[in-house]
Amino acid sequence: MLTRALIVVLAILNLGVACWWLLRDAPQKPAPPPQAPGVAELRWVPGGVDAAAAAEATAAAPTAPLMEREPAGKTAVAATPAPVAPAKPETAPVATTAKPVTPPAPTPTPAPEKPATPPAAAEPPRCVALGPFADRAAAAGAQGKAGNLISQVRLREQPAASGSARYRVLLPAAANREEAQATVKRIVAAGLSDYYIISQGEDANAVALGQYRNREGAERRMAAVQAAGFQPRLVASGDAGQWWLEGQLAAGTQPAQAQQRSGAAQSRSLECARLR
Incomplete structure (x- = not known):
């Protein structure tokens, strides 16, 4: 008896579930989120759909003016959106100390060139006669004392005034x-x-x-x-004559310097042509 009662109850329950399943409303699909303005809508095209039908379906979309249409004869391929990198946390800007800008050094203006100084004219040679000396040996000794202050030296004897030598x-x-x-x-x-x-x-x-x-x-x-x-x-x-030391002075030498160096009592100007 109890078994028959359980079977009857289960049959009634199955029948009630079947009736509820047949009489229920179809589930409502969730509405798609609103599309951002200016963004083209991507649609998936099944493999067996004609390209013309896909183009008509795309033209009926509300964002059609913003989409780039493919030319006829090509199958539209859905674009995969690029992965968006996660936003990095904002970091506080690091304060940097601005280096002082050094202004460029002024370029020195070259000084105007001075006109070339013409070379000084060479000083003409000067010749002197140093003496008098008592004899030839004394004149030769004076030549050695004068050294390089006098060149082209010659020893000359001047006869006595009486002419008796x-x-x-x-x-x-x-x-x-x-x-x-x-x-x-x-x-x-x-x-x-x-x-x-x-x-x-x-x-x-x-x-x-x-x-x-x-x-x-x-x-x-x-x-x-x-x-x-x-x-x-x-x-x-007879009366002996006097000896003189004659020669050309070195450049920059004064007659007084040669006279003092040689120990001569007198210094006379002499034409250099007489030494040749």
């Missing part, structure tokens, strides 16, 4: 007259002339080879006799 070129005295005559024969054989044998005095038996009023002539005679193989000597007689 004489210079003789002599060969050494022989032991007797016969030896002196033998010396004369050798002088003649060498091609020399103007000779005589001194017969008396301290130079007896010496052979004189000339007497001259200036030293330059006597020295030229001595050079010729020496070239012939003899050894003469120079003998001065």
